Amino acid sequence: MNILITGAGRGLGYELTSEALERGHAVVAGVRLPNETKLTALAEKYGERLSLVELDVTNEEGIAALAIQLKEKGVSLGAIINNAAILNSRNTQIEQLDFNDVALTMDINVYGPMRVVKHLLPLLTEKDAAIFNISSEAGSITHAYPGDYPYAISKTALNMFTQQLHVYLQKRGIQVLSIHPGWMRTDMGGEEASLDAKESARGIIGQLEQRRTPDSRFMFVDHEGNPMPI
Structure with a gap:
């Protein structure tokens, strides 16, 4: 399987890339600065199975150009993992919220x-293809809490996008999931988090391979494939 992963340079994105390569898949690793990433060590180890590409998810022209470049090279995809994300305005109440932070969070x-998805969906042509959007339990309306407004609201919106894509693409056999990866020890999650990002990545890539269908009307699961409350 050829898997495109955004935000692949660190944290969960790096672990997803490493896990996919270890399992024998090929990865198109999207990073903002291809020359400044620890992925270079993986490139040396796995050779042509890892392609480092410049991918800034806020730059539509750049994404469109990448899609053309991959198409010209004859690249097809078996999965897209939308992992790139930002968490800002932590512990900021609504009265102090800076809407520049909100706009940036929604943009990313x-x-x-x-x-x-707009530009790379035409390349998603391998059998049993999938789109995995890395979401968060913070996006669950059922478990809403005051705080982290930009992040939580953005993940709720991402879950809606997932559901729309699921309806749109199910006749084409493309699986679409929102995945809560767990509270992980990354730059975003912090050192007190309970889950190793490697373990989360292992579960997520496992879901790609096993193609499990959630026992739920909503396409929102955790890293082990268990349904999450929407």
Whole structure:
């Protein structure tokens, strides 16, 4: 399977890339600065199975150019994992919220995956193809809490985009999921988090391979494939 992963340079994105390569898949690793990433070590180890590409999810022209470049090279995709995201305005109440932070979060966390799917969907032609949007339990309306407004609202919107894509693409056999990866020890999650990002990545890539269908009307699951409350 050829898997495109956004935000692949660190955190969960790096672990997803490493896990996919270890399992024998090929990866198109999207990063903003291809020359400044620890993925270079993986490139040396796995050779042509890892392609490092410049991919800024806020740059639609760049994403469109990448799609053309991949098509010209004859690249087809078996999966797109929309992983790139930002978490800002932590512990900021609504009275102090800076809407520049809100706009930036929506641009990356919601519009980013939409841009990627818009331009790369035509390349998603391998059998049993899938789109995985990395979401968060923070996006669950059922478990809403005050705080993290930009991040939580962006993930709720991302879950809606997932559901729309599911309806749109199910006749083509393309699976679409929103995945809560767990509270992970990454730059975003912090050192006190309970889950190793490697473990989360293992579960997510496992879901790609096993193509499990959620026992739920909503396409929102955790990293092990268990249904999440919408």
